[in-house]
Amino acid sequence: xxxxxxxxxxxxxxxxxxxxxxxxxxxxxxxxxxxxxxxxxxxxxxxxxxxxxxxxxxxxxxxxxxxxxxxxxxxxxxxxxxxxxxxxxxxxxxxxxxxxxxxxxxxxxxxxxxxxxxxxxxxxxxxxxxxxxxxxxxxxxxxxxxxxxxxxxxxxxxxxxxxxxxxxxxxxxxxxxxxxxxxxxxxxxxxxxxxxxxxxxxxxxxxxxxxxxxxxxxxxxxxxxxxxxxxxxxxxxxxxxxxx
Amino acid sequence: xxxxxxxxxxxxxxxxxxxxxxxxxxxxxxxxxxxxxxxxxxxxxxxxxxxxxxxxxxxxxxxxxxxxxxxxxxxxxxxxxxxxxxxxxxxxxxxxxxxxxxxxxxxxxxxxxxxxxxxxxxxxxxxxxxxxxxxxxxxxxxxxxxxxxxxxxxxxxxxxxxxxxxxxxxxxxxxxxxxxxxxxxxxxxxxxxxxxxxxxxxxxxxxxxxxxxxxxxxxxxxxxxxxxxxxxxxxxxxxxxxxx
DNA sequence: GCCGATTTGTCCGTATGTATC
DNA sequence: CGATACATACGGACAAATCGG
Numbered sequence: 001x002x003x004x005x006x007x008x009x010x011x012x013x014x015x016x017x018x019x020x021x022x023x024x025x026x027x028x029x030x031x032x033x034x035x036x037x038x039x040x041x042x043x044x045x046x047x048x049x050x051x052x053x054x055x056x057x058x059x060x061x062x063x064x065x066x067x068x069x070x071x072x073x074x075x076x077x078x079x080x081x082x083x084x085x086x087x088x089x090x091x092x093x094x095x096x097x098x099x100x101x102x103x104x105x106x107x108x109x110x111x112x113x114x115x116x117x118x119x120x121x122x123x124x125x126x127x128x129x130x131x132x133x134x135x136x137x138x139x140x141x142x143x144x145x146x147x148x149x150x151x152x153x154x155x156x157x158x159x160x161x162x163x164x165x166x167x168x169x170x171x172x173x174x175x176x177x178x179x180x181x182x183x184x185x186x187x188x189x190x191x192x193x194x195x196x197x198x199x200x201x202x203x204x205x206x207x208x209x210x211x212x213x214x215x216x217x218x219x220x221x222x223x224x225x226x227x228x229x230x231x232x233x234x235x236x237x238x239x240x241x242x243x244x
Numbered sequence: 245x246x247x248x249x250x251x252x253x254x255x256x257x258x259x260x261x262x263x264x265x266x267x268x269x270x271x272x273x274x275x276x277x278x279x280x281x282x283x284x285x286x287x288x289x290x291x292x293x294x295x296x297x298x299x300x301x302x303x304x305x306x307x308x309x310x311x312x313x314x315x316x317x318x319x320x321x322x323x324x325x326x327x328x329x330x331x332x333x334x335x336x337x338x339x340x341x342x343x344x345x346x347x348x349x350x351x352x353x354x355x356x357x358x359x360x361x362x363x364x365x366x367x368x369x370x371x372x373x374x375x376x377x378x379x380x381x382x383x384x385x386x387x388x389x390x391x392x393x394x395x396x397x398x399x400x401x402x403x404x405x406x407x408x409x410x411x412x413x414x415x416x417x418x419x420x421x422x423x424x425x426x427x428x429x430x431x432x433x434x435x436x437x438x439x440x441x442x443x444x445x446x447x448x449x450x451x452x453x454x455x456x457x458x459x460x461x462x463x464x465x466x467x468x469x470x471x472x473x474x475x476x477x478x479x480x481x482x483x484x485x486x487x488x
Numbered sequence: 489g490c491c492g493a494t495t496t497g498t499c500c501g502t503a504t505g506t507a508t509c
Numbered sequence: 510c511g512a513t514a515c516a517t518a519c520g521g522a523c524a525a526a527t528c529g530g
Contacts, residue, residue, distance in 0.1 A: 004517065025459065030495060041519045046496090054298070056423050059459040062496050063526030067459035069421065071362060077427070083480045118315060177313065178480045179300050184428055184448045184471035202446035202471055204428045215269065215303040215311035227428035227446055234478060236422045248498065274514060285500045290515090306515050307507035 009038050009048035017057050017070045027065040028058060056235030078134060078225070080206070081233040083178050085164045086132055086140075095134040102194065103129035104156040106148065117145050117220035118209050124148040128159055131194050138195050139229045141203075143222040150218040173212045180208040182232060185224075195226055204230040253282050253292035261301050261314045271309040272302060300479030323475045324450070329408045330376055330384075339378040346438065347373035348400040350392065361389050361464035362453050368392040372403055375438050382439050383473045385447075387466040394462040417456045424452040426476060429468075439470055448474040 016022055029037065034045040049066060052058045057070045078093050090097035107113075109123040119125060125145045132140035144163070146154060151167065158166045167173040185205050187197055203224040210219040260266055273281065278289040293310060296302045301314045324333055334341035351357075353367040363369060369389045376384035388407070390398060395411065402410045411417040429449050431441055447468040454463040 006517080032495075043520090044518060047517090053421075056421055059421055059455060059457070060496065061458060061527090063494080063528080064458075065495065065527095069455055069459050069461075176481065177300055177303055180478045180480060182426060182476040182478070184446060184474055186444075200430075200446060202428060202444060204448075211303060211313055213303070213305060214308075215305065215313050217313075230428055232426040232476075234424045234426070236424060237420065250498080276514075287501090288499060291498090304515065305508090307509080307513080309508095309514065 005038075005040055006044045006047040006051075009034070009040070009045060010051045012038075013048060013052060014055075014057060017052070017068055018072070022068045024068060024071055026068050028068060030065060054235070054237060056237075077231045078139070078229045079231045079233055083175065085162055086142075087162050090134060093134075096136065098133040098136070099160050100131040100133070100138075101128060101156045101159045102131055103127070104159060113145075118217055119145065119147060119220065126151065126154050129190070130159060134229065139226045141191055141194060141224045143224075145220040147216070147218045150212070150216060167218075173218065175210055176213045176215075177211045178208050179211075180206055182206055184227075191224060197226065198228075200227050202227060204232075206232070249282075249284055250288045250291040250295075253278070253284070253289060254295045256282075257292060257296060258299075258301065261296070261312055262316070266312045268312060268315060270312050272312060274309060298479070298481060300481075323477055329406055330386075331406050334378060337378075340380065342377040342380070343404050344375045344377070344382075345372060345400045345403045346375055347371070348403060357389075362461055363389065363391065363464060370395065370398050373434070374403060378473065383470045385435055385438060385468045387468075389464040391460070391462045394456070394460060411462075417462065419454055420457045420459075421455045422452050423455075424450055426450050435468060441470065442472075444471050446471060448476075450476070 013028070022028055028034075028049075031042055031045050031049070035042050038045065049058065049060065053060060057068070058066050059069050060066045078089065078095070080089055084092070086099065087097050105127050107125055107127050109117065109119045109121050109125055111121050113119065113125075114121045117125075124147075126148055128142070128144040128146075130142040130144065131138050132142060134140075144159075146163070148154075150173070151163075151171065153170075154163070154166070164175070168175070183205050184202050187201055187203055191197065191203055204227055206221075206223045206225070208219075208221050208223070209217050210221070211217050257272070266272055272278075272293075275286055275289050275293070279286050282289065293302065293304065297304060301312070302310050303313050304310045323337060328336070330343070331341050349371050351369055351371050353361070353363045353365050353369055355365050357363065357369075358365040361369075368391075370392055372386070372388040372390075374386040374388065375382050376386060378384075388403075390407075392398075394417070395407075395415065397414075398407070398410070408419070411419070427449050428446050431445055431447055435441065435447055448471055450465075450467045450469070452463075452465050452467070453461050454465070455461050
């Protein structure tokens with residue numbers, strides 16, 4: 001994990017905000033004060049503040065100061081947001097996670113798949129369908145495409161645990177960027193076969209392309225969630241002023 | 245508009261990427277080369293690259309270079325993403341926008357509203373319902389709450405045009421941060437009354453709290469979209485290394 | 489309204505560390 | 510091994526916005 005100085009300051013301030021050491025709407029200490037407190041340069045303080053800003057934790061105001069605008073939100077359903085694995089999300093939401101691999105096969109991308117997934121036609125891919133359960137209830141159906149040349153040696157066994165642990169642990173891949181699109185689609189027969197849809201006729205669908213730190217796309221995933229257990233969070237900023 | 249040096253570099257590189265002056269997966273010039281090209285400091289180049297990274301346009305690789313990972317996406321449905329108004333979104337998606345105000349009233353926040361919207365109990369609010377049409381088809385139903393003390397003089401007339409033009413133009417409010425949550429909810433009677441839902445029984449719902457540059461929340465909005473015209477885009481980064 | 493102090497915003501130059509080739 | 514490229518950090522300068530006297 002990063003042991004950079006700005007990261008230490010970032011985490012420290014973040015915790016002070018989350019624990020309401022700084023109250024909602026309160027001003028944080030000035031940059032100058034933080035420089036003294038953390039014994040570092042102004043740039044370093046500002047780097048930490050920039051991260052907090054893009055997290056939606058604080059808001060810098062020209063000539064005035066930096067205001068805490070963090071409000072804890074209640075967690076009823078299954079919240080996704082940053083880059084994290086199903087297991088991590090489940091833990092953060094205090095739920096028991098289980099994964100069942102219902103299809104594990106290989107295929108070669110054609111033009112249609114290229115258009116859909118972003119993998120070049122001719123690429124050899126693993127194609128998986130996985131059913132994800134929370135607290136014993138099947139709620140999410142994943143369709144995963146992995147670039148075989150980059151994700152060698154994937155097995156159904158691994159896929160039923162955490163693919164990402166395998167990628168990051170065994171293969172040394174570091175995931176860097178994920179482009180996601182969120183839509184709402186009609187339920188399919190496959191959805192209904194595995195998930196109790198109650199009277200819903202739609203699914204919340206996250207499709208994502210994931211890139212490693214070499215800029216290589218190694219994954220395309222369509223993750224289909226039952227609506228009542230789905231929540232996606234996001235903070236948008238109008239071109240943040242902070243940093244450098 | 246910002247006339248900062250880093251912003252100029254940011255826009256210039258962004259355009260070169262979008263127009264494929266740099267090809268997908270190609271390396272950008274090194275930071276050193278960009279410093280020469282733009283006659284500025286390395287910090288400033290890195291600031292521009294940091295913005296492009298968080299836009300999902302490029303990916304910096306330690307010791308190697310910065311790679312272009314931008315792929316244009318096809319626009320079939322109505323795409324939302326950054327902070328923009330309904331009108332702006334409509335234009336970007338090449339659609340005719342129309343807004344009808346179906347309710348315009350005032351109310352005072354109680355405990356229930358505080359929990360839902362984030363406005364303190366006792367706050368005086370405008371409450372609006374607005375029906376949004378694209379190319380003549382009603383597709384989006386907005387429930388807006390505005391803080392009266394901050395958004396003085398709002399009228400149904402203004403609300404049927406662009407509230408944001410009024411806020412930014414007349415009142416001089418600059419919108420800074422927007423916290424959004426995306427869920428999928430069952431259709432309501434109000435939805436069905438105004439929108440032809442076909443056979444869908446769900447809506448894509450974006451709820452957002454918006455803050456001005458003083459860190460004051462002046463808006464809470466629930467925006468309900470018919471599923472087939474809804475698309476939300478996002479780029480997630482695993483703690484970007486860039487900047488400063 | 490003016491002036492000076494404070495605070496954030498932009499930009500620069502430099503030094504050092506670390507990963508890649 | 511050295512050269513290149515990105516990552517972190519420092520210190521300083523000046524601009525722009527805000528606030529108090």
